[in-house]
Amino acid sequence: MEHPQSDSAPATPVAPVPAAATMRAIVQDAYGDADGLRLEQIAVPLVGPDDVLIEVCAAGVHIGDWHVMTGQPYLMRLMGFGFRGPKAHVRGMDVAGTVKTVGAKVTQFHAGDEVFGACDGAFAEYATARVEKLAAKPAGLTFVQAAAIPTSGCTALQALRDTGKITAGQRVLIIGASGGVGLFAVQIAKALGAEVTGVCSGAKVDLVRSVGADHVIDYTDTDITTSGQRYDLVLDMGGDRTLSQLRRCLTPRGTLVLVGGEGGGRLIGGAMVRSLRAVALSPFVKQSLRMVLGTTRSEDLQALAALIDSGKISLVIDRSYPLDEAADAIRHLHTGRPRGKLVITI
Structure with a gap:
């Protein structure tokens, strides 16, 4: 809705740029x-x-x-x-x-x-x-x-809060935890009261641990899809694991959120194909399989700013x-x- 100024309101001060600038x-x-x-x-x-x-x-x-x-x-x-x-x-x-x-x-x-x-x-x-x-x-x-x-922070917030419906006390697995979205996701999940496990390469284990992950898994040493560990919420930014592999990481009624992902074909991208398959499969299984396409919104930027001001995000x-x-x-x-x-x- 538009909120034009009344006739009595002071004019908005501006510093115009010359047309030929x-x-x-x-x-x-x-x-x-x-x-x-x-x-x-x-x-x-x-x-x-x-x-x-x-x-x-x-x-x-x-x-x-x-x-x-x-x-x-x-x-x-x-x-x-x-x-x-x-x-x-x-x-x-x-x-x-x-x-x-x-x-x-x-x-x-x-x-x-x-x-x-x-x-x-x-x-x-x-x-x-x-x-x-x-x-x-x-x-x-x-x-x-x-x-x-903006983009990384808003995507992480929307994936956890809006799409993943995260709640305090949940066990959350973040695959791709050392990436732009992943580093925000680890900290936001912690701020919302979750127990967070991050997955990354061995070279970045210390980085993911430094932003607050409770546990960090080096994917070159441990196959998370066969480890036997189960999580209430899984965020996957990696894009190279199949839906069946990721579902093995979930509790029987857990939630999988697919966030972007690289690789795949040039036409629509392998990650998008996998995301669409997840959405199509979700109504037929007990687990919730979802995808997120993040967007930058003023209200989410303000929420992130509040978390930063409180020291919960670095x-x-x-x-x-x-x-x-x-x-x-x-x-x-x-x-x-x-x-x-x-x-x-x-």
């Missing part, structure tokens, strides 16, 4: 690898009536940036990301910065506000965003820290890159080696 941005014309990304001087985006223009201070990097860059799986192209090439030519989605100006219908934010959330084209000096995808940046966080939160940053090295950041992300989030600084 330009900015540095990481752009892409055709789907492909990171070699196709380039730094260019382009026009500052126009602000719609429901949007804000953000002066970007930092931009988070996540696996969605790689998918949009490559246009894979191809299903994404049919979902509106652009058929022959990316519809949005500036890369990046997770942002933290300062509001520069606001659209005519915006009352939630004002010029000078520090915000974080999701936007169009975060790998740039300026970006536009919808107000429902932004929240006030926690005062105790740097812009780099705030930029690491942010793990592997490293930051300057804007002109954004391609290197995406390459590093895709290796699977980062120990925490990657962030672009502007």
Whole structure:
């Protein structure tokens, strides 16, 4: 619902950007690898009536940036990301910065506000965003820290709270616990009162333990699907185990939540096929098999900010890159080696 200001309300202060202003941005014309990304001087985006223009201070990097860059799986192209090439030519989605100006219908934010959330084209000096995808940046966080939160943090929160219906006292298994979503999921599950077991490679066992996991399993040493351990809730970000294997990790009425996952075919992706199979099978078994497609929402950003302010979530940053090295950041992300989030600084 729109909430326009009354005639007597003071006008929203803005700091307009000249119409001819330009900015540095990481752009892409055709789907492909990171070699196709380039730094260019382009026009500052126009602000719609429901949007804000953000002066970007930092931009988070996540696996969605790689998918949009490559246009894979191809299903994404049919979902509106652009058929022959990316519809949005500036890369990046997770942002933290300062509001520069606001659209005519915006009352939630004002010029000078520090915000974080999701936007169009975060790998740039300026970006536009919808107000429902932004929240006030926690005062105790740097812009780099705030930029690491939106997509990964919201996905983890929605997977556990909304889709998984987590409750205190449950035994929760998080597969892919050292990834961007996984590190948030471990901490959110602990904050909600669960006993948490994280699964990761041996090189990152210490990292997962450091964010609060009660138990950590090195998947190169232990096959979780044959260990005999059973969990009330399983979050799988790995994507390389079959449904039958994952169901062996569940209690008889446990819940499996599938979150993304890499690999599989180029057409719709192996992880999506498995997720759709899980949803189709769920009505016919006692266990609950679900999938989640995370989205960044203002109310969830605020919930994450509250958990951070209370000390229940700590942010793990592997490293930051300057804007002109954004391609290197995406390459590093895709290796699977980062120990925490990657962030672009502007």
